[in-house]
Amino acid sequence: MSTVTVVAIAVVAFWLMAFIGTPLIIWTAAFGALLIALQLTGSIGATAFAVSGAIYVVIAAILNIKPLRRAVLTGPIFGVFKKVLPEMSDTEREALEAGDVWWEAEMFRGRPNWSKLLDFKYTALTKEEQSFLDNECEELCKMCDDWKIEFEHKDLPPEVWTYIRKKKFLSMLIKKEYGGLGFSANAQSAVVTKLATKSITMAVTVMVPNSLGPGELLMHYGTDAQKKKWLPGLVDGSEIPCFGLTGPEVGSDATAMPDSGVVCMGEHEGKQVLGLKLTFSKRYITLAPIATVVGLAFKLTDPDGLLGDKEKSDYGITCALVPAKHKGMEIGRRHYPGAAFMNGTIQGRDIFIPVDWIIGGPEMAGKGWRMLVECLSAGRGISLPALATAAGQTAYRMTGVYARMRRQFKVSIGKFEGVQEATGRIAGYAYTLEAMRILTASAVDHCAPSVVTAIAKYHMTELMRKVVNDGMDVMAGRGIQQGPRNFMATAYRTTPVAITVEGANILTRNLMIFGQGAIRCHEYVFPEMEAARKDDLVAFDKLLFGHLGFSINRAVRALTLGLTGARIARSPVSGKMSPYFRDLERMSAALAFVADLTMGVLGGKLKFKERLSARLGDVLSQLYIASAVLKFYEEGNKSEAELAHATWALDTALFEAGKAFEEFIENFPVAWARVVMRAVVFPIGNHFRPVSDELSAKIADLLLEQTDVRDRVSWLVFKNGGKEDAIGRMEHAWDVAQVTEPAYLKFYKLANHGEINGEHIADKLADAVKKKLMTAEEAKQAATYDEVRFDVIMTDDFTKEYLAGNYADQGEADRPEMEDRRARVA
Known part of the structure; x- marks a missing residue:
């Protein structure tokens, strides 16, 4: 056997080992076998074999004898790692630790376990939840006249408020053991979606107490006494809650709040008790103008150590519940954020409250940020995605009617190619939105997926903006003339609300999705950081070498799948969707490799490279979106209409992912890394292309027809308002x-x-x-x-x-x- 043959066999074997991801001990054995093979074939002489063998033994010992490896290799690396590791504040750590990782981790790690997605069960609506949709929600929608709410009354009618309270719309998330409805996240999402197709103001009014509000905080963290005092009123509607988080200086960066609470003694109900003196100014607070109980977030200090820890004075963000009529509370005037839902200001100066009013009691002092992040991440996956889906469902159904029946130049306008550009997007995005809604809401029923919910909030509200704009363009004068007939104008005005709240989209895209996702979803990064924080060399050593093997494996997988057009990637299904599963696996491997290389090259500087971070976040997001579409298609009846919509959505997601990769690589600040990334991610070029005109026209035509997809992606639209609705x-x-x-x-x-x-x-x-x-x-x-x-x-x-x-x-x-x-x- 010639030297060339031996080397060729070795290269193929090593490539396969890297592609599969074999353990270090097998790599060690393989290199030993190569040396022996080279000596046996006469490729190297006895002296070269002896020298090479000695070097091999030393390296093999260092790599495989763990105490020796830690002393010689990992220890010095560990020292450098701890020095260059960027500092992490307590609030940053709490944000990272809050919530769970879910399917997004599979897509980030480069080798998705497809059975985890395909075997996942959507949360089925119970008979009680379906009945609530079919009856209570129907009745509430019939009671509302959106035009009068928005233009005339600037509020919901009194009878609607009464019905909302009576039927427990404000306590869907409160468990049945406390008297609430105890609905699943998917049911809450469906309710908000349906209500939003009738009235945005009604939907927002219902969704806020079921998202970030005192009810959820009390259920998770409240003391028994607090639950007994407040939950019955929140359930029967006699108490209307709001939560004061944002203010003039505090938007998406809640940790910058200047609102303060100082531990001190004070008088309450005629007695001297331990409590807090609060000073705060809150704005943009939904339900504030009519709230009877206010949740407040503020920064707590204990300068005299009255809480018991004389060494600790700065506790950080804390949450408390305060009656709106408490002495010193000032419920200010209303804002008007483009819709008539109640939104306004809350202020207070030197207000004294007992320490027991801290949610969870004194033991939860300083733990408010963790509480808020965990509750926000769940709510972010339900409420705003529901509003976005409502826009998609309404636009799909109503634009289809209008584009079919409105004629210009003796042709239905829906048949014009220019109009089909817009209606094709409406159809494709409406399909995408419902796929994301049900998957994300069902995920919230199983865990608290913080990264997934950030992806859903950002991308679904952005798709809402696109769908609403396209719908307005198609309807033209019909869309811009406001009045009782107009079903799009309120959504058009209020889209910026969804874009802005629960984390502004600019922040969510540039800082949260990849910034949090890279650390939480990565199999090794956060554990390595924790090992450094705990000064645990043994754990770091194991993680480091696992990480190196992971990086090599993903680089080889990405390159191999790129060279083969993903043809050798795995697909859990056969047929039309199998190429998409393979493409996603390829892009997942590429993302894992690029993320590792980026973090290795830029280190802590990546934290300040927001545009780069955003583009990698876009890749991760599009992989999640495509996964949601694949799951939705596989759960459907797989008709021709369904196939066309799913194909449009998947082609769009992959094109956007490829585009984000291109822009990321082009703008990466290190030249040699750009070359490596392009070679691995796009070894034969980027073949992902925008949706074809033919496919766009096909789903635009389907938008004009009565199909199974029309009913599936618009099933929550309130349709029974009568001829005057x-x-x-x-x-x-x-x-x-x-x-x-x-x-x-x-x-x-x-x-x-x-x-x-x-x-x-x-x-x-x-x-x-x-x-x-x-x-x-x-x-x-x-x-x-x-x-x-x-x-x-x-x-x-x-x-x-x-x-x-x-x-x-x-x-x-x-x-x-x-x-x-x-x-x-x-």
Whole structure:
């Protein structure tokens, strides 16, 4: 056997070992076997073999005898690692430790266990939860007039507030043992989604107490006495909660709050008790104007050691519950954030409260940040994704009606290629949003996935912005004229609210998704940091060599899968979706390699490279989005319509991931690393392309049809508001059109070809029947279609007195004139 043959066999063997990820001891044995093979084939002589063997033995001993390895190799590395490790504040540590890692970790680590995704069960709605959707939610939606809420009353009607309280909408997350509804996260998500398709103000009012609020904090951390005092009122609605976190100087960076609490003695109910003196100024607080109990976050200090620890004065962020009528509390004026939901200010100066009002009691002093982060991460995966999904479901269903029935240049506008660009995106993103909603909400039912919920919040609200903008573009004048008929204007105005709250999207993308994900999802990074913090060399040694093997394996896997177009990657399914599973595995391996190389090259500087961090976060996010779509498709009936929507969504996610990788590599500050990254991630170029015009047109056409996907991705839209409801009139028109459209199209063709005469539509239809070009029944159906068609495209108009605030003087539009105008067009 020649030397070339031996070396070739060795290279192939080592490549396979690296691709598989074999242990260090096998690598050691393999190199020993190579030396022996080279000596036996005469490739090296006895002297070279002896020298090489001696070197091999020394290196093998250092690498495999752990006490020796720690003394000679790992110890010095450990010393350098501890020096260069960036400092981490307590709040940063608490944020990192809060919550759980879930499927996103599989996508980050480069070798996803697909069974974990495919075997995962969506949270099924119980009979009670489904009944609540079908009855209580339906009734609440029927009680609301969104136009009057937003334009006239700037509030929910009193009867709606009463119903919300009575039916426990504000206590969906409170467990049944405390009298609440005890709904799953998926059920809460479905409720908020359905309500939001009717009224954003109603949905926000319901979702906030079920997201970040006193109820959840009490359930998780409250003392028995606090639960007994507050939970019954929160359940029956006699207590309305709000939570004061943000303020003039405090937005997404809650740790910067200047609000203070000082431990001291003071008078309460005529007695001297240990308590806190609070000074705070809170803004942007939802439900504040009507709240009866206020959760407050503030920075606690104990200068005199009254809490018992004389060595500790700075406790950090703490949370307390304070009655809104407590002496010194000032509930300020309302904000108006683009919608009528209650939002306002809370202030107080030198307010004294007993120490027992700290949520969880004095033992939880200084633990408020951990409490808030954990509760925010769960709520972030339910409420705002639900609002985004509502926008997607409404846009899919309503834009489909409008684009099919609105005609320009004698063609349905939904058939214009320019319009199909927008309607194709609406269809694809609506499918994506529902896939993400149900997977993320179901995940929250099983754990507290902090990174997944950040991904969902950011990307779903951004997709909401795109869907709403596209819907407004398609409807044009129909969309911008506000009034009782308009089902998009409120969503358009309030989209920035979803973008901003619970962590502004700029912050979430640039700092949280990858910044938190890289450390929490990585198999080795956070444990290595913890080993350094604890000065545990033994643990660090094990982690370091595991990390090195991990990095080599992912680099080789990424390169190999890139060279083969992911054809040798694993797919848990066969058929149309199998290439997507393989592509995701390839991109997952690439992300793991690039993240490792980036952290190794930039170290602590990566913390300040926000645009780079954001792009790697985009890659991780798109892998999660694609996973959600794959899961959703596999759980569906796999029809042709479903396949088209899923393919659009997956092509879009992979293109966005590839684009993010390209931009990351192009902007990486170290030249040699750019070369290595490009060679490994895109060894034969980036083959991910935008969705084709053909596929976009296909799902745009499906948007205009009654398909299984239409029902699946818009099942939560409130449809039963009647003919005077913004959505109800569109639903009525759609149902009528299913029966009458063929007759109308027949008439339309006759009218535009000049085969029938008459000035008004009724005259033309009569002429068609007279000439036996249409039957009487067809003429009746065509007239019925034309009536609902016109109702679909009509916009509202108002008297100047009404717009000036005299809401009793709306009057009636000039219907005869409008009918006459309709009669002149076909």
